[in-house]
Amino acid sequence: MELDNVIxxxxxxxxxxxxxxxxxxxxxxEQAVKLFGHxxxxxxxxSQPGQWVAKERVAVIGPKGEFKNVAVLGPERNEGQVExxxxxxxxxxxxxxxxxxxxxxxxxxxxxxxxxxxxxLPQGVIAAQRHIHITPTDAxxxxxxxxxIVKLQTYTDRPLVFEDVLVRVSKDYATRVxxxxxxxxxxGYKMGDLGRILS
Amino acid sequence: MELDNVIxxxxxxxxxxxxxxxxxxxxxxEQAVKLFGHxxxxxxxxSQPGQWVAKERVAVIGPKGEFKNVAVLGPERNEGQVExxxxxxxxxxxxxxxxxxxxxxxxxxxxxxxxxxxxxLPQGVIAAQRHIHITPTDAxxxxxxxxxIVKLQTYTDRPLVFEDVLVRVSKDYATRVxxxxxxxxxxGYKMGDLGRILS
Numbered sequence: 001m002e003l004d005n006v007i008x009x010x011x012x013x014x015x016x017x018x019x020x021x022x023x024x025x026x027x028x029x030e031q032a033v034k035l036f037g038h039x040x041x042x043x044x045x046x047s048q049p050g051q052w053v054a055k056e057r058v059a060v061i062g063p064k065g066e067f068k069n070v071a072v073l074g075p076e077r078n079e080g081q082v083e084x085x086x087x088x089x090x091x092x093x094x095x096x097x098x099x100x101x102x103x104x105x106x107x108x109x110x111x112x113x114x115x116x117x118x119x120x121l122p123q124g125v126i127a128a129q130r131h132i133h134i135t136p137t138d139a140x141x142x143x144x145x146x147x148x149i150v151k152l153q154t155y156t157d158r159p160l161v162f163e164d165v166l167v168r169v170s171k172d173y174a175t176r177v178x179x180x181x182x183x184x185x186x187x188g189y190k191m192g193d194l195g196r197i198l199s
Numbered sequence: 200m201e202l203d204n205v206i207x208x209x210x211x212x213x214x215x216x217x218x219x220x221x222x223x224x225x226x227x228x229e230q231a232v233k234l235f236g237h238x239x240x241x242x243x244x245x246s247q248p249g250q251w252v253a254k255e256r257v258a259v260i261g262p263k264g265e266f267k268n269v270a271v272l273g274p275e276r277n278e279g280q281v282e283x284x285x286x287x288x289x290x291x292x293x294x295x296x297x298x299x300x301x302x303x304x305x306x307x308x309x310x311x312x313x314x315x316x317x318x319x320l321p322q323g324v325i326a327a328q329r330h331i332h333i334t335p336t337d338a339x340x341x342x343x344x345x346x347x348i349v350k351l352q353t354y355t356d357r358p359l360v361f362e363d364v365l366v367r368v369s370k371d372y373a374t375r376v377x378x379x380x381x382x383x384x385x386x387g388y389k390m391g392d393l394g395r396i397l398s
Contacts, residue, residue, distance in 0.1 A: 086384035087286050098357060098387065130357075158297060158329075161360040162385075185285035186361075186385035188297065 013141060015194035016132060018154065018177040019047060020184035023088050024071040025058055025112060026081040027119070032056070032072075035114025040074040047174050048133060050075070060084075061111040064093025081124040082110050085182040089127070099126040100166055130183055131166040132197070133173040142197050145169065151198040152177060157188025161198065212340060214393035215331060217353065217376040218246060219383035222287050223270040224257055224311060225280040226318070231255070231271075234313025239273040246373050247332060249274070259283070260310040263292025280323040281309050284381040288326070298325040299365055329382055330365040331396070332372035341396050344368065350397040351376060356387025360397065 032039050040054040054072040060082055067088065081104055082096075089096045094108050104124045112119045132152070134144065144150055146169035152162045162183065177195045179187070231238050239253040253271040259281055266287065280303055281295075288295045293307050303323045311318045331351070333343065343349055345368035351361045361382065376394045378386070 085286070086387075087284070087380060159362040161362070163358040163360070181286060182381045182384035185381035188285075 011194075015155070015196050016134075016138075016142075016152075016175055016177050018156075018179060018184075018189055018193050018195050020179050020181055020189055021083065021128065022071065022181055023060070023067060023082075023084045024073050025060065025083075026073055026077045026079075027058075027112070028078065028080055029076040031080050031112070031119045032076055034117045034119050035112060037116040040072060040076055042074055046073070047176055049172060049174060056114065059113040060092065061113060062092025062094040065091045067091070079104060079124065080112070080119065080121045081126065082112075082121065083126060083128045083180075085180045086127055087182050089125075092125075094125050096125045096127040098129050100129050100131065100168075101126075128178065128180055129166050130162055130164070130177075130179050131168055132175070132177050134167060134169050134175045135173055136169055136171055138175040139167070139169045143199070144197060152195045153198055154187040154189070154193065154195050156193045157190065158186065160187050162187075162195075165197075210393075214354070214395050215333075215337075215341075215351075215374055215376050217355075217378060217383075217388055217392050217394050219378050219380055219388055220282065220327065221270065221380055222259070222266060222281075222283045223272050224259065224282075225272055225276045225278075226257075226311070227277065227279055228275040230279050230311070230318045231275055233316045233318050234311060236315040239271060239275055241273060245272070246375055248371060248373060255313065258312040259291065260312060261291025261293040264290045266290070278303060278323065279311070279318065279320045280325065281311075281320065282325060282327045282379075284379045285326055286381050288324075291324075293324050295324045295326040297328050299328050299330065299367075300325075327377065327379055328365050329361055329363070329376070329378050330367055331374070331376050333366060333368050333374045334372055335368055335370055337374040338366070338368045342398070343396060352395045352397055353386040353388070353392065354394065355392045356389065357385065359386050361386075361394075 036056045042052040043055040054074045059068045107123045109121045144167045148167040152165045235255045241251040242254040253273045256268045258267045306322045308320045343366045347366040351364045
């Protein structure tokens with residue numbers, strides 16, 4: 001084992017890579033057909049296995065403003081969802097609740113507009129609760145369980161300790177911290193920055 | 200002393216009120232005359248004694264975008280300055296360094312546009328370093344000194360501990376934590392929320 005590999009293995013036992021999620025949309029197959037005339041087309045893969053950015057883009061329209069050209073993530077889901085930051089919410093005139101992805105009950109809606117049509121989501125606009133995707137192996141190593149709430153120290157330009165970080169364990173995940181853009185900016189995140197779960 | 204007063208006094212010995220600073224501009228007298236045809240006119244006071252929001256507003260223009268109707272704070276200063284969040288920087292196409300207010304050396308510039316003319320700031324666009332304005336009395340009580348860097352626990356919807364919080368002591372201040380909008384959103388700040396300096 002070369003020294004670089006040893007260092008890498010040690011670091012991965014202490015730190016977790018952070019990623020910042022920009023505003024994005026999830027749609028159902030039916031919604032994709034309405035918006036684009038067909039299902040989603042993969043463009044480039046995301047770090048989470050099986051997840052990708054679609055070639056298709058949508059406008060997200062709220063009562064006070066809109067964002068054009070918003071990323072759509074695939075594959076299609078069972079329910080439409082819009083993930084934005086609280087700053088984005090101000091621009092749109094929508095107050096998103098802070099929720100785990102998929103928890104959209106009683107959240108506000110928005111209008112999606114694609115080249116072939118519009119979809120009015122009655123609900124689904126949320127700010128994603130900061131979270132850690134983690135494999136069962138890494139979860140055992142870090143001593144954390146699915147749905148546990150942990151604190152995360154960031155090693156970033158404007159360091160801070162995030163509380164209320166949701167742990168999500170699955171063998172289908174790659175181990176990564178996901179922050180929204182407000183959170184990423186608040187800690188001065190740059191690509192490749194690391195975090196550490198505090199015990 | 201009524202119970203409410205006692206409780207209030209105890210709380211003020213433990214917590215500091217947080218305020219979120221939206222994007223805003225400081226201008227010199229000369230710049231105000233160019234932009235508005237006259238000096239700044241006070242509209243409403245800010246929490247810091249002697250500081251106020253002006254009736255006048257400006258557009259802030261960057262290479263990639265602009266914000267219209269940006270608040271201008273008075274009184275006039277010796278140098279123009281634009282305080283934005285890192286999120287705002289993305290919109291404008293400007294990467295502001297994180298700096299204490301007034302530290303604008305080698306920071307990027309921007310164009311300000313008012314009803315009477317434009318001012319090209321050669322430098323002065325910063326993201327304000329998170330900071331605590333504190334009176335000498337409160338500084339002694341909390342055991343902190345001017346220019347000290349402290350950690351601040353927020354008691355907010357998305358609690359976190361900010362590191363690298365700059366303490367600024369002056370008898371001319373009111374004791375308040377100042378966050379930018381990225382930071383305020385990252386911790387789920389609402390008006391009236393409190394923070395606590397960690398020893």
